[in-house]
Amino acid sequence: MATSTLTTCPYCGVGCGVAATPSNVTGDESHPANQGRLCVKGSALHETLVPNGRLLRPRVAGEDKSWPEALAAVSGAIRDSVAQHGPGSVALYLSGQLLTEDYYVANKLAKGFIGTPHVDTNSRLCMSAAVAAHKRTFGEDCVPGCYEDLELADLLVLTGSNAAWAHPILYQRMHAARRAGRRVVVIDPRRTATADLADLHLKLKPGTDTVLFNGLLAWLVQHNAISPSYIAQHCSGFEETLACAQDVAPSVVSVAAQCDLAEADVERFYCWYADTPRTVTAFSQGINQAVAGTDNCNAIINCHLATGRIGQPGASPFSLTGQPNAMGGREVGGLANTLAAHMEYDTPGAREQLAEFWGTDQLPEAPGYKAVELFEAVHRGDIKVLWIMGTNPAVSLPDSARVREALASCPTVIVSDCMANTDTTALANILLPAAGWGEKDGTVTNSERCISRQRSFLPLSSAARPDWQILASVACELGYARAFQYECPADIFREHAALSALACRVSEGRQIFDIGALAQLTETQYNQLEPTQWPVTLDDVGVLEGASRLFSDGCFATDDGRARLVPIPAGRPRQSVTPRYPFVVNTGRIRDQWHTMTRTALVSRLLTHRQEPSIEIHPDDAFRLNVSDGTLCQLTGPGPKPFLGRARLTLDQRLGEVFIPIHWSGRFASQSVATNLIAAVTDPLSGQPESKHGIASLHSL
Numbered sequence: 100m101a102t103s104t105l106t107t108c109p110y111c112g113v114g115c116g117v118a119a120t121p122s123n124v125t126g127d128e129s130h131p132a133n134q135g136r137l138c139v140k141g142s143a144l145h146e147t148l149v150p151n152g153r154l155l156r157p158r159v160a161g162e163d164k165s166w167p168e169a170l171a172a173v174s175g176a177i178r179d180s181v182a183q184h185g186p187g188s189v190a191l192y193l194s195g196q197l198l199t200e201d202y203y204v205a206n207k208l209a210k211g212f213i214g215t216p217h218v219d220t221n222s223r224l225c226m227s228a229a230v231a232a233h234k235r236t237f238g239e240d241c242v243p244g245c246y247e248d249l250e251l252a253d254l255l256v257l258t259g260s261n262a263a264w265a266h267p268i269l270y271q272r273m274h275a276a277r278r279a280g281r282r283v284v285v286i287d288p289r290r291t292a293t294a295d296l297a298d299l300h301l302k303l304k305p306g307t308d309t310v311l312f313n314g315l316l317a318w319l320v321q322h323n324a325i326s327p328s329y330i331a332q333h334c335s336g337f338e339e340t341l342a343c344a345q346d347v348a349p350s351v352v353s354v355a356a357q358c359d360l361a362e363a364d365v366e367r368f369y370c371w372y373a374d375t376p377r378t379v380t381a382f383s384q385g386i387n388q389a390v391a392g393t394d395n396c397n398a399i400i401n402c403h404l405a406t407g408r409i410g411q412p413g414a415s416p417f418s419l420t421g422q423p424n425a426m427g428g429r430e431v432g433g434l435a436n437t438l439a440a441h442m443e444y445d446t447p448g449a450r451e452q453l454a455e456f457w458g459t460d461q462l463p464e465a466p467g468y469k470a471v472e473l474f475e476a477v478h479r480g481d482i483k484v485l486w487i488m489g490t491n492p493a494v495s496l497p498d499s500a501r502v503r504e505a506l507a508s509c510p511t512v513i514v515s516d517c518m519a520n521t522d523t524t525a526l527a528n529i530l531l532p533a534a535g536w537g538e539k540d541g542t543v544t545n546s547e548r549c550i551s552r553q554r555s556f557l558p559l560s561s562a563a564r565p566d567w568q569i570l571a572s573v574a575c576e577l578g579y580a581r582a583f584q585y586e587c588p589a590d591i592f593r594e595h596a597a598l599s600a601l602a603c604r605v606s607e608g609r610q611i612f613d614i615g616a617l618a619q620l621t622e623t624q625y626n627q628l629e630p631t632q633w634p635v636t637l638d639d640v641g642v643l644e645g646a647s648r649l650f651s652d653g654c655f656a657t658d659d660g661r662a663r664l665v666p667i668p669a670g671r672p673r674q675s676v677t678p679r680y681p682f683v684v685n686t687g688r689i690r691d692q693w694h695t696m697t698r699t700a701l702v703s704r705l706l707t708h709r710q711e712p713s714i715e716i717h718p719d720d721a722f723r724l725n726v727s728d729g730t731l732c733q734l735t736g737p738g739p740k741p742f743l744g745r746a747r748l749t750l751d752q753r754l755g756e757v758f759i760p761i762h763w764s765g766r767f768a769s770q771s772v773a774t775n776l777i778a779a780v781t782d783p784l785s786g787q788p789e790s791k792h793g794i795a796s797l798h799s800l
């Protein structure tokens with residue numbers, strides 16, 4: 100029997116540890132995230148280790164090529180584009196599926212040596228609003244709490260999160276923590292599987308989250324349920340924030356009317372919040388994927404600051420990250436508006452110090468395009484070379500028909516992927532076979548800042564290579580070999596860790612993200628690295644120590660050390676229903692699929708839960724339109740393409756709203772791409788698309 104390798108699941112941001120062999124996967128009992136548990140997707144991982152659909156050789160213009168030929172084509176396209184149009188004509192679009200080491204090398208090559216600021220990631224679509232909110236209030240992108248807090252909380256508020264399906268193991272932990280006196284409030288326009296856990300489900304009108312949480316702040320003040328001493332010692336901006344909250348949501352009556360909720364339910368939520376010092380508010384895509392996404396997050400955090408519930412056992416706001424390594428990408432600077440290692444473009448001294456550290460004079464001076472802007476720049480013809488790694492933007496970005504137009508018109512589209520036939524690879528000029536899960540080796544960081552090793556236990560398939568190696572090879576072709584002399588992922592990790600320490604010095608000690616203590620790991624120590632939450636320090640006897648919680652002492656990463664409460668206006672969705680498009684379209688995950696199904700669709704048992712695209716609709720709406728359960732229906736929005744699916748009649752939906760899954764791509768069901776109904780409108784602060792609020796009409800076929 101093969102010995103199992105301890106590694107991590109490549110799907111969601113819970114970041115479960117698994118013990119894997121080529122023919123079996125079980126939960127890693129020693130991993131703090133899951134303690135041996137696995138969800139159905141994780142437990143089917145070994146069934147995805149099949150050659151079906153793998154990209155096994157480099158291809159250029161549709162023909163199989165050798166690696167030297169492919170690398171010459173990639174570097175030639177980049178070199179020519181920079182020479183003719185400048186470095187800003189080259190862009191990289193990365194993925195929360197990449198390992199931190201891959202991400203680090205991509206960011207370094209693009210910003211440090213090609214000199215383009217246009218490096219963004221599909222993580223923009225899932226958590227950039229939380230990032231922007233953390234920076235606004237804490238001074239840095241930091242999640243203050245840990246998973247244990249979800250169990251310790253006496254009041255758990257889950258808002259915009261169907262954790263039962265999207266973060267199943269965390270949901271299991273929350274479920275197991277049920278005990279006398281513990282309460283759960285679920286805030287979601289739909290009654291999802293997560294609402295089964297709820298003592299109170301607030302089925303609010305979509306887009307009214309800022310009203311609900313502004314109302315909570317105003318109510319807490321009115322009922323003397325805030326912490327004046329915490330505010331006085333550790334916060335700024337309270338008076339302006341309160342004035343704004345009182346203006347937006349002056350009373351429970353007003354909140355109930357604006358959010359379309361019963362007054363008694365609003366009052367009950369507010370009373371429970373006031374009475375429960377150990378409160379965690381966990382939020383996810385229902386909060387983030389909105390034009391007011393950053394404001395939504397800050398409205399939640401404001402209430403925690405006003406009550407002093409930050410970084411305490413069982414008391415914190417908590418952003419549930421979508422992807423397995425969205426946070427690792429944030430650490431290296433894989434967002435277009437950050438530089439590297441949590442340093443911003445406007446961090447004093449950051450560019451100079453980073454240039455010296457990397458040994459370059461090519462660093463861009465200003466942030467680049469965020470995801471939606473980036474593909475619009477491709478459409479305009481401003482980007483001549485686009486390198487996409489480990490993601491499928493032809494399906495996942497809003498207004499995907501326009502994204503496909505952009506890709507089709509771009510002179511050079513390079514795609515690194517382990518799968519050969521995605522909607523995006525179909526539009527590429529150059530395909531580079533990347534190592535897949537089980538072959539890759541490096542680290543990931545989950546939603547609670549926990550860095551874990553993702554270890555390889557399979558040989559590389561055919562000509563596939565790790566992403567970091569492909570990137571370093573291109574860097575060498577471009578003449579930057581001296582800065583990309585990596586023998587193994589440990590070399591990259593040590594450099595990444597050392598850069599975090601430099602960033603802390605640049606910030607004069609204010610920066611929280613610090614893994615400098617890991618910069619001297621030997622390869623053996625790296626290979627044996629236990630899951631560790633950053634920031635990481637060495638204790639007196641040289642033992643590594645992680646940090647479960649941040650800001651417990653009330654000191655934040657801002658210039659004055661105080662957390663900033665942020666006045667939040669009433670946010671409203673950009674698109675409103677009209678007589679022509681009378682339905683609000685909500686999008687999201689289903690239980691057993693992941694992203695655009697390139698891996699999970701390989702497992703037949705994962706298709707049994709939901710076999711085809713569906714449109715969930717309230718029975719009264721269906722009756723009015725003469726639609727029965729199972730009727731094939733079409734949703735038509737303002738965009739050029741509709742969405743086809745079978746009606747699922749359910750009282751879980753509010754009247755006038757439908758829900759569709761995000762997973763089906765053009766490859767599986769060309770008329771059922773959810774992003775055809777999502778306009779390319781974004782939160783002005785974070786650039787996160789409004790993926791929870793399309794508009795459409797519905798008719799049966």
Ligand code: SF4
Pocket residue numbers: 108109110111112113114115133136137138139140141142266267268269
């Ligand atoms: Fe994988 Fe997420 Fe399931 Fe854990 S909860 S096994 S990380 S998909």
